[in-house]
Amino acid sequence: MSFIIDYYNYWIVVFLMMAGFYIVISANNLVKKVVGLNIFQTSVFMMYISIGKVTNGSAPIVAEGITTYSNPLPHVLILTAIVVGVATTAVGLALIVRIKRAYGTVEENEFKDKDDLI
Amino acid sequence: MAVFIDLMLLGMLAITALRVIFLKDLFAVVMLFGIYSFLSALIFVNLDAVDVAFTEAAVGAGISTVLMLGTLALTGRKEKTNNHKSWLPLLVVVATGAALIYGTLDMPPFGDPNNPAQQHVAPRYIQDSPQEVGLPNMVTSVLASYRGFDTLGETAVVFAAAIGVFSLLGLPKRDRAAIESGLKSHLVLRVVAKLIIPLILLFALYVQFHGDYGPGGGFQAGVIAAAAIILYALVFGLPLATHVLQPSLLKVLAALGVLIYAGTGVVSLFLGGNFLDYNVLASDPIAGQHLGIIIIELGVGITVFAAMLAIFYAFAGQAERKNIP
Amino acid sequence: MFEQHLLVLPIVLPLIAAPICILLMKSHLAWVFATIISGLSFFISVDLLFATLEQGVLNYAVGGWESPWGIELRIDAASAIVLSVVTGISTLVLVYAKESIAKEIDSSRHTLFYSAHLLCLTGLSGILITGDAFNLFVFLEISSLSTYTLVSLASDKRCLTAAFRYLVMGTIGATFILIGVGMMYMKTGTLNMLDLANRIAEYDGNRTINTGLAFILVGVSIKLALFPLHMWLPPAYTHAPSAVSAFLASTATKVAVYVMIRFIFTIYGAEYVFFTMDMDIILMVLAIVAIFKCSFMATVQSNIKTVLAYSSVAQIGYMILGISLVSSTGLMAGLLHVFNHALMKGALFMAVGAVFYRIGSVDIKAFQGLGKQMPLTMAAFAIAGLSIIGVPLTAGFVSKWYLVTAAIEQQHWIVAFLVLIGSLLAVVYIGRILEAAYFKKPSELTEGKTIKEAPILMLIPMWILVIANIYFGIDTSLSVTAADTAAQWLTQSIPEPFVSIPSVVTEETIK
Structure with a gap:
């Protein structure tokens, strides 16, 4: 039982990561691919934040009467990673808009066919 | 619970x-x-x-x-429905997931204060940063000072994304005579927006400067301020928004924020410290840390605000172009 | 006064210059400025290279915070070699870019191009100099994001799909690296590379650490386009603007190879990766398949940029093969090939870009009869092509020589033989182009037209690389000494000051 209590969080997070990863590699629509990338990354962020959690700890901001704080380092790393994620999303979406304009479609198999024709 | x-x-x-x-x-x-x-x-x-x-x-x-x-x-x-479904993605995902589950088996138990992650580097941030850096919010201390170089990189990433979107989509031209757009006919929306936008901007400023004491900081503030203007553009139309805040100005601001951040590092070089060493910025190290953090958070805020808003402008500009027959 | 701060400058100079480029507004000004900054970084890098050859390791505490609490910058011979290559090629490509992008990129986007190029340079330098595993991820993403932008700047619409595919694969790779770094942090509580190395050495066969290693290796393999994760590379290099192809082909994947070397040799330790996890067999097989499969693919393409792109994947195979031989000579051959391949591929892509500049096509038909019409460009292509094949007196020969030596040292006779056979495939794909250029009549693309030699600003950087190919093929003292020092350093010890349980891999334990 303690085994499950110790790890349940990581296991569900792994499931979420893989759901996102599956959307990325299986989706044919490019917008959906980007949504998948975001879900994948957000789930990885949850893994990091889980690492920093201390049972009965509180948010790492000094307050009176609190002695146990959760680890601030993973929080900092993930703040950076979230920003990186949104930056990638913006560029990816801009590419999609251009692809739509150039090819008239955002379905991967359709523009692949058009690429091969050239 | x-x-x-x-x-x-x-x-x-x-x-x-x-x-x-x-x-x-x-x-x-x-x-x-x-x-x-x-x-x-x-x-x-x-x-x-x-x-x-x-x-x-x-x-x-x-x-x-x-x-x-x-x-x-x-x-x-x-x-669109894709007819040829392949089993390969599922196979890859199952294999990756299995590897991850295998990896979790030796992970330290969730929430245990004796985990290695909580033992080695982190205790200093928790115990000493309030004295060394002088801020109650440890996340801000680590983000802006101990790992300030990461945050400089993060600002550069936002700037890189802005460059990418500018080059892909271009920025809309400032044009008052452009077609009417936005949701101007909705009176309720207009009134509510007028009430709420100043409050959002005020909140953004609070988040910007209160990040040392509570949750928040330049990044969140920049996003919130950008959201206020985005709301304005949605309700009153992109042409009006670009008239208030010109796209070319945003380009300059996005660049400026990065320069403020990196410039702070260069100033500390000239004052005899290492790159991004805020201790040398003032006579007292704590004051120096505080000053440095305020300046770099401002740099982050400016770049994030300008980049996010400009990216939105670029997307919205595409939509407007599509509406013109 | 900047002597002790030299280490941070190759990152900070282009980082500050990138936003300034945007503010300059004028394409011409941005070009001059970017080239000067890049050149300055190059001189600093060479200075750092000589410093590391003398002193071993240089380090620097950003923000004045000692490691492992702050972010440490750390450079040894291996990073300094690759850094010199990256900044050097960047400078030459910038010189070359002025004429090239005038033809290929809309003039309103020129300042954006220079800015993105400098950001990419910032990211690559950051990866090479940082001593912190998470900081490496941040710089990796700076370089990747600007790379996607650079690729998508071309006028052909296929660059968009190529860039998108690159973005998806690149982000998956980066996220895998993030997962791996998270697992390492979970077990060690640190992100500093040296500190990680010592703390990982305390574990023996831990499942979380093993998985972390696997995810990092897969993530890095995507970034360096190791077969079979290379599918993003050929379209990206084919459809990117010529100057971008020249820059990326000779730097981006090389930096990823460096990241792999750093994770294997510095952080996890060669002993653990190769003897406990048996990664050497996997890498060796993939490398050999890459050499043959992709060299073969290169022989059947009609677009010359695609030929060169597949050839790049094959050449990456040689570098990984060097690593997988698990010896100081093998690693040195790998590093040497990183250096030499940058020189050859840079020159080749520049030559192809010059052909595109004059003819507007990079199909093999466009090359027919060019030997007479663009003699200098085609001579450059020919010499760099001979270097790819590995003809004596060129740089390519030197790295293949050491690779074969390393294979024989380890008694991998078959591997040594396969390296030689692989070179024959290079003879085919390079020879085919040279045959078209020198022995065929002009095709309908060029027939009856007078085609001028490429502009001087394109020829100079191209020929500097060609001369470097010959120079480092004859006088190997500098390149071999540097690569050898780097390899010795990486395979022998984990230096002070964190030695608690050193995972020392000496010559004896490897043999």
Whole structure:
């Protein structure tokens, strides 16, 4: 039982990561691919934040009467990673808009066919 | 109780993610992603990561979702059914997932204060940073000072994204005589927007300068301020918004923020410290740290605000162009 | 006064210059400025290279915070070699870019191009100099994001799909690296590379650490386009603007190879990766398949940029093969090939870009009869092509020589033989182009037209690389000494000051 209590969080997070990863590699629509990338990354962020959690700890901001704080380092790393994620999303979406304009479609198999024709 | 909340949220996340896989309506997919993002922000709060939750809510559920919706407006909301399904993606995912589960088996137990992650580097941040850096918010101390170089990189990433979007989509021209757009006919929306936008901007300033004491900082403030102007553009139309805040000005601001941040580092070089060593900025190290952090957070805020808004302008400009027959 | 701060400058100079480029507004000004900054970084890098050859390791505490609490910058011979290559090629490509992008990129986007190029340079330098595993991820993403932008700047619409595919693969790779770094942090509580190395050495066969290693290796393999994860590379290099192809082909994947070397040799330790996890067999097989499969693919393409792109994947195979031989000579051959391949591929892509500049096509038909019409460009292509094949007196020969030596040292006779056979495939794909250029009549693309030699600003950087190919093929003292020092350093010890349980891999334990 303690085994499950110790790890349940990581296991569900792994499931979420893989759901996102599956959307990325299986989706044919490019917008959906980007949504998948975001879900994948957000789930990885949850893994990091889980690492920093201390049972009965509180948010790492000094307050009176609190002695146990959760680890601030993973929080900092993930703040950076979230920003990186949104930056990638913006560029990816801009590419999609251009692809739509150039090819008239955002379905991967359709523009692949058009690429091969050239 | 915390475990129960955690489990419930995780369960909801799992359902959301599964729905995204099978839904064909991309509008619903994007909305579900917004929900996913909000739910994960709640999990972050539950796991004591308030700063992260704040950012995730502002970025994932806010900016990312807005940009995705903007893209859908240009590309169509239906995903086409693809006939040839392949088993390869499922195989790859199962293998990857199995590897990850294998990896979890030797992980330190969740929440244990004796975990290696809590032992080696982190205690100094928790015990000494309030004295060394002088801020109660340890996340801000680590973000801006101990790992300030990461944050400089992060600002550069935002700037790089702005460059990418500018080069791909271009910025809309400032043009007052452009077609009427926005939701001007909706009186209620207009009134509410006029009331709420100043409050949002005020809140952004609060978040910018209160980040040393509570959750917040330049990044969150920049996103919130950008959201205020985005709301303005949605209600009153892009042409009016670009008249208030010109795209070319945003380009300059985005560059300026990076220069302020990197410039602070160069100043500390000239004052005899290492790059980004704030101790030398003032006669007293604590004052120097405080000054340095305020300046660099300002740099982050300016770049993020300008870049996010300019990116939105670029997307909105595409949509306007599409509307012109 | 900047002597002790030299280490941070190759990152900070282009980082500050990138936003300034945007503010300059004028394409011409941005070009001059970017080239000067890049050249300055190059001189600093060479200075750092000589410093590391003398002193071993240089380090620097950003923000004045001692490691492992702050972010440490750390440079040894291996990073200094690759850094010199990256900044050097960047400078030459910038000189070359002025004429090239005038033809290929819309003039309103020129300042954006220079800015993105400098950001990419910032990211690559950051990866090479940082001593912190998470900081490496941040710089990796700076370089990747600007790379996607650079690729998508071309006028052909296929660059968009190529860039998108690159973005998806690149982000998956980066996320895998993030997962791996998270697992390492979970077990060690640190992100500093040296500190990680010592703390990982305390574990023996831990499942979390093993998985972390696997995810990092897969993530890095995507970034360096190791077969079979290379599918993003050929379209990206084919459809990117010529100057971008020249820059990326000779730097981006090389930096990823460096990241792999750093993770294997410095952080996890060669002993653990190769003897406990048996990664050497996997890497060796993938490398050999890459050499043959992709060299073969290169022989059947008609677009010359695609030929060169597949050839790049094959050449990456040689570098990984060097690593997988698990010896100081093998690693040195790998590093040497990183250096030499940058020189050859840079020159080749520049030559092809010059052909595109004059003819507007890079199909093999466009090359027919060019030997007479663009003699200098085609001579450059020919010499760099001979270097790819590995003809004596060129740089390519030197790295192949050491690779074969390393294979024989380890008694991998078959591997040595396969390296030689692989070179024969290079003879085919390079020879085919040279045959078209020198022995065929002009095709309908060029027939009857007078085609001028490429502009001087394109020829100068191209020929500097060609001369470097010959120079480092004859006088190997500098390149071999540097690569040898780097390899010795990486395979022998984990230096002070964190030695608690050193995972020392000496010559004896390897043999």
